[in-house]
Amino acid sequence: MKFKALLLAAALSTSALAFAQESKKFGPPAGNAVIGDTYGGGIASNAESKAVSVEKLSKKLKKDNKKAENIAVKGKVTDVCEKKGCWLTIQTEDNSQFFVKMKDYAFFVPTALKGKNVVLEGTAERKVTSVDEQKHYAEDAKKPQAEIDAITAPKEEIRFVANGIKVVD
Template sequence: MKKTILFIAISLVIVSCKNETKTTETKIEDVKEEIAYTSVGMQINDADALTSERMMVHYKNMKVGDTVPSKMKGKIAEVCSSKGCWMKLDMDGENQVMVKFKDYGFFMPLDAEGDVVVNGKAFITETPVDELRHYAEDAGKSKEEIDAITEPKLEYRFEADGVLLKTE
């Protein structure tokens, strides 16, 4: 009888000291690379911004007088050297979009370059000769280049209420 009680006691000790292996789940989350921007004008984000190529498809389907609310990415080709009151974005190597800022409420840094995200409305307009000459003057063009402007030009335009300037 002593042996049976001893056997049961030893069995209980062994069972109670049993090593349990616990498994833990490790979740791996997708990490989106954060891009640092300097915000100018209204606070915006870069979510859902159209690429410049995709935006050009919209511009090609527009006519003078059409407006499309949009958010797009682009690369700065030129900034007003006078006070930063406009900029031109290179869209596809052949086309540029003239960007002005809503109600002249903000300006771009004169040395701004690189990638931007702009939010506002896209439209097409026919720009008169005197305005084209004014922009050429703001851009620091020579007198000969300014005098060579003799015809109005159909232009892709954008009125931005907010801009994100990518910082390096």
Template sequence: MKKIFGIILFSALTYTGAMAQGNITPAAKGVVYGANIGEKKVVAGNDFEQKLKGETPVKMQVKGKVTSVCEKRGCWANVDLGNGKTVFVKMKDYAFFVPMDLIGKSVLLSGEAYQESTSVEELRHYAEDAKKSKEEIEAITQPKVNNRFTAAGITVLD
């Protein structure tokens, strides 16, 4: 009985350790998180929102610079598209996470883009995740239409 309990405890600790942020491969040129999807027809940042008119979600690839990452698990990121617009990125089916050191890196996103209205409650939750001040969180009073992206793969470009 003790042996079975020991095996279960070891397995649980191993799984928990594998899920920790520290075990994610550090960001470096060529590192791929999620599916390794080669670069194909990349949508320019200036054309991103135009591609979303009508049909959504839209399968695409887009390049940008990571401006923030979820500090808890690396389960989301914000990416500057280089045109004054950003896109909020979540990982498809939470199949992978990204490290904090991805901030400031240029990346290739592969997946599906869409626009979505985000509630005040969810915006405040994300602000808490990003360690915003209480005043900044309370200043969020209106929902916001955001560019969103469900990433099947993220490739570090620099």
């Protein structure tokens, strides 16, 4: 009987240790985001050559009733979710930004992607983002509380759902 109790205690201790180790894995993936690295389902071999600028994407969305599917876009990453690497922002030509989520929450990117130029492949649309959602993402980005509190109105912006992302320079 004592042997079974000892065996049970050992099994529980091992399980607790495994769960503790697993909890350390939460957060963005490790990596330096070097040229050629891909995340997600990858991108088509010709995506880089057919990628449009953010400015052209914006014009296309205005013309095509606010949505563009299977499109490749090239831009510079300005921010990455520090909690999980589950979203990023891309800088536009007019120094505004657009928001990128990963399709089906299926992959994440390292924070080292910040400052890198990437090609994204996926779906883009113009969307109104609520105040609550804007504040949530500002909190994820660890923005100062004053900046979070200053968010008081919904905003229309480009939202991109990426199937794949490739670091290009």
